[in-house]
């Protein structure tokens with residue numbers, strides 16, 4: 001049985017649940033359930049704090065985990081990213097009162113509050129900036145107002161939290177994060193692990209791609225294929241109508257209306273888009 005760590009709280013929880021459900025795994029019945037055993041899929045799900053997941057996986061007590069890339073770096077645990085999952089996207093940034101500082105170099109000798117002390121300390125060391133890291137558990141944005149810190153380093157998604165307390169980001173982003181699957185660094189990939197990855201990648205394909213079908217005059221087929229090249233070449237089938245062919249291909253969901261416009265401009269008829277329910281490439 002594969003032992004997988006899944007966030008039990010916080011920003012990644014719902015999206016991770018939804019993705020695992022779409023990948024065919026048994027969802028947890030309520031938010032208090034800490035372990036889900038799913039023998040049909042040979043998997044055990046352990047619901048843990050996102051911050052702790054890299055620690056368990058790095059120790060090898062669990063085979064794989066879903067966590068944030070920033071949390072993996074922060075932990076310093078011997079675990080590695082296997083695939084990005086496309087949700088929980090955020091940047092990790094410095095912020096302070098408007099106009100206070102412009103780059104990390106301005107922070108030498110100052111105090112920076114964060115709940116990602118490992119990630120921040122590594123970044124400061126890389127940049128050769130000697131500053132004091134004040135480790136807090138959360139809600140770090142308030143630390144400046146309360147006089148505990150001169151600047152903060154925190155997760156920013158929409159920026160609403162910072163705006164609400166009158167802070168502004170400055171300097172280059174420290175890190176770009178999203179939800180990822182991790183495994184112990186250097187560990188062999190078991191059959192169960194590869195199955196998990198294939199299923200999750202299938203969910204990503206089903207989310208990001210749609211199927212397009214259309215009819216086109218045979219003499220325009222090269223132009224049509226240039227617009228819809230498909231993954232490994234589109235399927236082209238004869239139509240009962242003389243001089244016409246039917247084409248079927250996968251295209252990115254994003255921009256599919258533009259693709260339909262271009263196909264119509266070269267004379268395509270009966271252009272249909274359908275959602276992909278599940279996929280394995």
Ligand SMILES: Nc1ncnc2c1ncn2[C@@H]1O[C@H](COP(=O)(O)OP(=O)(O)OP(=O)(O)O)[C@@H](O)[C@H]1O
Nearest residue numbers: 009010011012050068069071088089090155157177
């Ligand atoms: N508003 C957000 N939008 C997108 N991703 C976020 C957001 N807040 C946090 N994350 C990401 O989610 C992951 C887990 O962070 P989260 O804040 O949920 O954990 P936590 O702080 O330990 O939990 P909690 O906030 O419940 O105490 C991190 O990788 C982080 O980058």
Ligand SMILES: O=P(O)(O)OC[C@H]1O[C@H](OP(=O)(O)OP(=O)(O)O)[C@H](O)[C@@H]1O
Nearest residue numbers: 138139140155156157158159160161162
């Ligand atoms: O840019 P925004 O869209 O406002 O999102 C970013 C905020 O979301 C997270 O907070 P969370 O709710 O996890 O609280 P925490 O700081 O206590 O972890 C993060 O720590 C930021 O505060």
Ligand SMILES: [Mg+2]
Nearest residue numbers: 010011138139
């Ligand atoms: Mg949080």
